[in-house]
Amino acid sequence: MTSPKHTRMLILGSGPAGLSAAIYGARAGLKPVVVQGMQPGGQLTITTDVENYPGFRDVIQGPWLMQEMQAQAEHVGAEMIWDQIVDVDLSQRPFRLTGDGGSQYTADTVVICTGAQAKWLGTEGEQELSGKGVSACATCDGFFYRGKKVVVIGGGNTAVEEALYLTNHSDDVTLIHRRDSLRSEKILQDRLLSHPKIKVLWNKQVERFVGGGDPEGLVGVDLVDTVTGDKSHEPTDGAFVAIGHKPSTELFDGKMTLDGGYLVVEKGTSKTEIPGVFAAGDVTDKVYRQAVTAAGMGCMAALDVEKFLADSDYEASKAAY
Ligand SMILES: Cc1cc2nc3c(=O)[nH]c(=O)nc-3n(C[C@H](O)[C@H](O)[C@H](O)COP(=O)(O)OP(=O)(O)OC[C@H]3O[C@@H](n4cnc5c(N)ncnc54)[C@H](O)[C@@H]3O)c2cc1C
Structure with a gap:
């Protein structure tokens, strides 16, 4: 040895x-x-x-x-x-x-x-579009979405903080959460829910990150309703996965x-x-x-x-x- x-x-x-x-x-x-x-x-x-x-x-x-x-x-x-x-x-x-x-x-x-x-969702398109619209760090990448539409995925403190931070750059921030209530601290929830630039899509799960354009970048997310099973599409320029x-x-x-x-x-x-x-x-x-x-x-x-x-x-x- x-x-x-x-x-x-x-x-x-x-x-x-x-x-x-x-x-x-x-x-x-x-x-x-x-x-x-x-x-x-x-x-x-x-x-x-x-x-x-x-x-x-x-x-x-x-x-x-x-x-x-x-x-x-x-x-x-x-x-x-x-x-x-x-x-x-x-x-x-x-x-x-x-x-x-x-x-x-x-x-x-x-x-x-x-x-x-x-932590990532492991959903279709996430890895392929990482760095091309899909990110896990608003502090790092939020700046690239000035004046653009972004979505944040998650329901805990990380997601709420990322959504609030992104309002410094974007006027159109959507939080997507798979449940009908948030897990984050009450004070953060109050700030998020009363913020004029943020809307929340409840009971929605991302099924697929959708790419398009040349060079390819994120153009939207396909969603499924966790209660009704209904499918929908949310167009977006950036998606921030914020699940910790x-x-x-x-x-x-x-x-x-x-x-x-x-x-x-x-x-x-x-x-x-x-x-x-x-x-x-x-x-x-x-x-x-x-x-x-x-x-x-x-x-x-x-x-x-x-x-x-x-x-x-x-x-x-x-x-x-
Ligand atoms: C997609 C993405 C984009 C980012 N963009 C930015 C940005 O624009 N600006 C910015 O400031 N920050 C950015 N960050 C955050 C930044 O990357 C991290 O804050 C930083 O890398 C942390 O550095 P670290 O040295 O602590 O750890 P890490 O960078 O996580 O490095 C950990 C190291 O530990 C090693 N390691 C793990 N386990 C073991 C083991 N058992 N034995 C030996 N080695 C081990 C790994 O191989 C790795 O080399 C980004 C992060 C991500 C994920």
Whole structure:
């Protein structure tokens, strides 16, 4: 059996949080190792136009931005490993992690940047039209629908917040919900139901996202009434699927405190409850969920790691005398 690969700073995930942590960690001389996971580059690799990442006047492409971040991290000395962590033992130091296929890793510090995934409906046309009118992020894509008609699908807090946010760009927002009442907080419901730019289609489920035009884009959604079974069509320029997010934290279930599935960190830091284990990005953020906030948190994590290791080294050197 080959001996485990040891590193001072092991980063799980190669989205904006993981790669920013890697850039800062490498520049601090920590020789970070990034285990990239099944989606190298993270969520931005499945989108097209990104218009809100600072530093670029023109619209840039998500996959390109992530390639650049990775190239920068490698350039300053971070190592990328194409593997997925399938088991962690954070009960002893060094921490022990196992990759898919059995590779073993040990680490003095671990930075968890495993992100989150938007939940999708799994309905016909959704995947094909993703980025061409179908989106899961109003903050990211709402701007592209200025003066256009949009629909939001869902009935919880996420959907109501997305619908309210979209009224900043669109005068014609329709919430489509499969039940006859909303699950969101009362105050949000009141705001939504009294909003002049929003109408609600109750008891309706999306059967199909319909594309058209050249180049192809979303032109509408086919609906079915969940009570009567009646079919209808709602024309729209954009559809926002807002049925929630799922943080990628299965690995830590039962091993760390989770809040609604999200990793819990000490306020204003990236420190988890386990000394030497840090978390950054969407995996710990149920509110902002943006590339730039994830990158910022990755930076914080690297600075927290640096301080943690410096303090640990200091304690160890004191103990040696
Ligand atoms: C369609 C879409 C469009 C978006 N558009 C924008 C936009 O325009 N602007 C914006 O700011 N934000 C946008 N976002 C949000 C943005 O992508 C996220 O906020 C950001 O990617 C979060 O970064 P992260 O590093 O925390 O996690 P993620 O990007 O989710 O990356 C998670 C990483 O963890 C890895 N991983 C998971 N599990 C494991 C494991 N067990 N072992 C090792 N690695 C693992 C994955 O492979 C991945 O590399 C968009 C999101 C989507 C889905």
